[in-house]
Amino acid sequence: MNLNDINKLDLEQILVNNYLLKSIKKSEKSIWVISPFRPNELTPSFHISKIYKYDIWFDHGNGLGGKIVDFYLHYLKTDLKGVLKYFNNNSFSFQQQKVSNDILPPKNNYNVLELKKITSFPLIKYLDERKLPLEIVNRYCKEIHYKLNDKKYYAIAFPNNQNGFEIRNKYVKMCLIKKDITLIKNNQTQLKIFESWSDFISYLFLFPTEEYKNDFLILNSISLLRKNINLINQYEKIESYLDHDDAGKSATDFLKTELKSKVKDDSSFYKNFKDLNEFIINKNS
Numbered sequence: 001m002n003l004n005d006i007n008k009l010d011l012e013q014i015l016v017n018n019y020l021l022k023s024i025k026k027s028e029k030s031i032w033v034i035s036p037f038r039p040n041e042l043t044p045s046f047h048i049s050k051i052y053k054y055d056i057w058f059d060h061g062n063g064l065g066g067k068i069v070d071f072y073l074h075y076l077k078t079d080l081k082g083v084l085k086y087f088n089n090n091s092f093s094f095q096q097q098k099v100s101n102d103i104l105p106p107k108n109n110y111n112v113l114e115l116k117k118i119t120s121f122p123l124i125k126y127l128d129e130r131k132l133p134l135e136i137v138n139r140y141c142k143e144i145h146y147k148l149n150d151k152k153y154y155a156i157a158f159p160n161n162q163n164g165f166e167i168r169n170k171y172v173k174m175c176l177i178k179k180d181i182t183l184i185k186n187n188q189t190q191l192k193i194f195e196s197w198s199d200f201i202s203y204l205f206l207f208p209t210e211e212y213k214n215d216f217l218i219l220n221s222i223s224l225l226r227k228n229i230n231l232i233n234q235y236e237k238i239e240s241y242l243d244h245d246d247a248g249k250s251a252t253d254f255l256k257t258e259l260k261s262k263v264k265d266d267s268s269f270y271k272n273f274k275d276l277n278e279f280i281i282n283k284n285s
């Protein structure tokens with residue numbers, strides 16, 4: 001990809017898909033967007049004109065403007081070589097991957113390129129929208145860069161016990177490598193059970209003093225509960241925080257039937273919501 005190829009791209013699509021910014025006012029030739037330089041602004045100040053050969057932008061908050069290459073010169077605070085390197089190394093950033101429902105790709109179709117601390121703005125914004133504190137998430141998750149069907153993507157990765165990863169971003173919900181539970185051990189006799197990593201993080205946000213006083217089991221799929229009942233039974237006390245849908249209620253009933261008085265359903269405080277994460281989203285909105 002050269003500089004001319006970059007300038008031919010759709011700037012609105014880049015900002016919406018990769019920086020999760022909203023197009024507020026839009027017509028055939030004019031688009032107003034929340035500025036990527038000030039993503040928390042309430043009134044859009046970033047204008048894109050579509051009347052020329054290339055998209056032309058102007059930021060009314062800082063007085064900067066130009067073509068797409070000019071935007072990245074300012075946004076990345078780099079030179080032309082830096083812009084080219086960014087685009088050629090991060091072509092995945094300008095594509096949407098639409099995969100959902102815990103699809104597990106065929107093994108030969110993907111490979112993990114990098115695991116690192118979560119730093120990408122779109123992922124941080126995604127976490128913020130779900131009210132999941134980055135400080136807590138970074139203790140248990142990584143930013144994963146991976147190739148799937150010859151295209152590069154990135155997402156939040158939550159590891160499981162089989163060295164697989166639950167993969168999440170705004171567009172994707174799936175598992176890489178192998179589906180399994182995640183058991184977080186703190187050498188405790190009490191176990192707290194969650195269906196998803198986001199519910200687990202939500203719990204730590206609500207009850208930060210509990211982080212090292214319990215062991216935690218994140219099922220990553222409600223279907224994995226039954227096959228791990230013997231593991232769960234090793235604990236003296238079990239508290240469940242499962243979803244309030246039919247599958248979650250059935251799983252809670254199964255736990256109570258199998259393990260009797262050892263199990264406590266502790267989900268009543270978010271009874272009006274589907275799950276714990278939905279509870280904190282509404283609680284903090």
